[in-house]
Amino acid sequence: MNAPSPALHMREPTVRAPEHVRNIARYLPGKPIPELARELGLEERSIIKLASNENPRGPSLAVRAAIAAATEELCRYPDGDGFSLKAAISARYRIAPEALVLGNGSNDILELVTQAFLLPGQRTVYSRHAFAVYPLATQARGGIGIEVAAQADLGHDLEAMRHAITADTRIVFVANPNNPTGTWLRPEAVAAFLESVPGEVLVVLDEAYNEYLAPEQHAPSSAWVTRHPNLIVSRTFSKAYGLAALRVGYGIMHPGVADMLNRVRQPFNVNALAQAAAVAALADRDYVDESRALNRQGMAQLEQGLRALGLTWVPSHANFVLVRVGDGAGVYQRLLRQGVIVRPVANYGLPEHLRITIGLPEENARFLAALAVALRA
Numbered sequence: 001m002n003a004p005s006p007a008l009h010m011r012e013p014t015v016r017a018p019e020h021v022r023n024i025a026r027y028l029p030g031k032p033i034p035e036l037a038r039e040l041g042l043e044e045r046s047i048i049k050l051a052s053n054e055n056p057r058g059p060s061l062a063v064r065a066a067i068a069a070a071t072e073e074l075c076r077y078p079d080g081d082g083f084s085l086k087a088a089i090s091a092r093y094r095i096a097p098e099a100l101v102l103g104n105g106s107n108d109i110l111e112l113v114t115q116a117f118l119l120p121g122q123r124t125v126y127s128r129h130a131f132a133v134y135p136l137a138t139q140a141r142g143g144i145g146i147e148v149a150a151q152a153d154l155g156h157d158l159e160a161m162r163h164a165i166t167a168d169t170r171i172v173f174v175a176n177p178n179n180p181t182g183t184w185l186r187p188e189a190v191a192a193f194l195e196s197v198p199g200e201v202l203v204v205l206d207e208a209y210n211e212y213l214a215p216e217q218h219a220p221s222s223a224w225v226t227r228h229p230n231l232i233v234s235r236t237f238s239k240a241y242g243l244a245a246l247r248v249g250y251g252i253m254h255p256g257v258a259d260m261l262n263r264v265r266q267p268f269n270v271n272a273l274a275q276a277a278a279v280a281a282l283a284d285r286d287y288v289d290e291s292r293a294l295n296r297q298g299m300a301q302l303e304q305g306l307r308a309l310g311l312t313w314v315p316s317h318a319n320f321v322l323v324r325v326g327d328g329a330g331v332y333q334r335l336l337r338q339g340v341i342v343r344p345v346a347n348y349g350l351p352e353h354l355r356i357t358i359g360l361p362e363e364n365a366r367f368l369a370a371l372a373v374a375l376r377a
C-alpha cells in the first residue's frame with residue numbers, strides 16, 4: 001500500500017478564505033494520460049486523449065528546434081516585455097506592440113482582465129454553456145457572474161446578453177467559437193453587438209479557436225479594437241499552434257487598457273521557451289494550414305462515424321465536437337476503461353453530452369470503435 005500523504009499529518013488551518021473563494025468549484029481539466037495509466041495499470045502509449053482540444057500533431061519541427069535552442073539560456077529570466085514575440089505578432093497581424101499583452105496561456109489574459117477591472121460585487125455577463133473560466137475568474141474577484149440563456153443551438157444569444165448588461169456590469173465575455181459547444185457567431189453579429197455595448201463595459205472576445213476557422217470566416221477583430229477601445233481580443237498558442245504545455249497566449253486591446261493589465265500581471269508571466277516557440281510557430285504558417293485541413297478531415301470522419309451510430313452533435317467550428325450520448329457520465333467511464341479519454345461536460349449543464357477533440361485519423365477511428373462498445377454496454 002502507498003504511504004499516507006504527508007499532508008494528512010498536518011494540523012487543521014485556522015485561517016479561512018473569504019466566502020467567494022470557498023464557493024468556487026475548481027476547474028475540471030481533462031484527465032491526464034499518466035493518471036489513467038496508473039489507475040488502469042495500462043501503458044501510457046496505449047491510451048488516447050481527445051479531451052483538451054490540443055493539436056494532435058503537436059508543434060512543428062521548426063518550433064521544436066526553437067525550443068531546443070532556447071534551453072541554452074535557461075538560467076536567465078525571460079524578457080518580461082516579450083519584445084520579440086510582440087514584434088512577431090505585430091508584424092503578422094498589423095497590430096501595434098503597445099496594443100498587445102502576453103499571457104501565460106490566454107487564460108491568463110482572462111484572469112488579468114478581471115483582476116484589473118472587476119471589483120467585488122460588480123458583474124460580468126456570459127452565456128450558458130460558455131467556457132468555464134469566465135465564471136471562475138469572476139468568482140475569484142468576488143464578482144457576480146450573470147449567465148444568460150443560450151440559443152436553441154446552444155450558441156450565444158447576443159441580444160439577450162446585451163439586455164443582461166446593467167449599471168453594475170463591467171465585463172462581457174464572448175467566446176467565438178465557443179468551447180464546449182463549438183458554436184460560432186458571424187462577424188456581422190459580433191460587430192453589431194459591439195456597437196450596442198456601452199463604452200464603460202469591457203467586451204472580451206475570446207478567439208482561442210480562431211485558427212480553426214476557414215479564412216473567410218475570420219472577423220476583423222483586431223481592427224475592431226481601433227473602433228472600440230472597450231474591446232479585448234484574446235488568442236492562444238495552445239490550440240492550432242500545438243503549444244498547450246508551454247502556456248502562451250495574448251490579448252489585443254487599446255494601449256491604455258493594456259497598461260492596466262500590465263500593472264497587475266506577474267513581471268515574467270510568459271516563460272522563455274514559450275516565447276521562443278511562439279515566435280517560431282507564427283512564422284510557420286503552412287503548419288497551421290495543414291493542421292486546419294487535418295482537423296476538417298477528422299471532423300468529417302467523426303461526423304460520419306457518429307451518424308452511423310445514430311447520434312446527434314452540435315455542428316462545430318473548432319477542433320472538437322459536442323456529441324449527445326444520453327448518459328454522459330456512464331459513456332465517459334466506459335470509454336475510459338477502453339483507454340480513451342474524452343471530456344464529460346455535465347459541469348457545463350450538458351449531462352447528456354460528451355466533448356470530443358478531433359484527433360489523428362487513427363485516434364478518431366479508435367474513439368469511434370470504443371464509443372460503439374460504450375454505447376452497447
Ligand SMILES: Cc1ncc(COP(=O)(O)O)c(C=O)c1O
Nearest residue numbers: 105106107131179208236238249
Ligand atoms: C474558449 C477558450 N478560451 C480560452 C482557453 C484557454 O486556453 P489557454 O490558456 O491554453 O490559452 C480555452 C482552453 O481550453 C478555451 O477553450
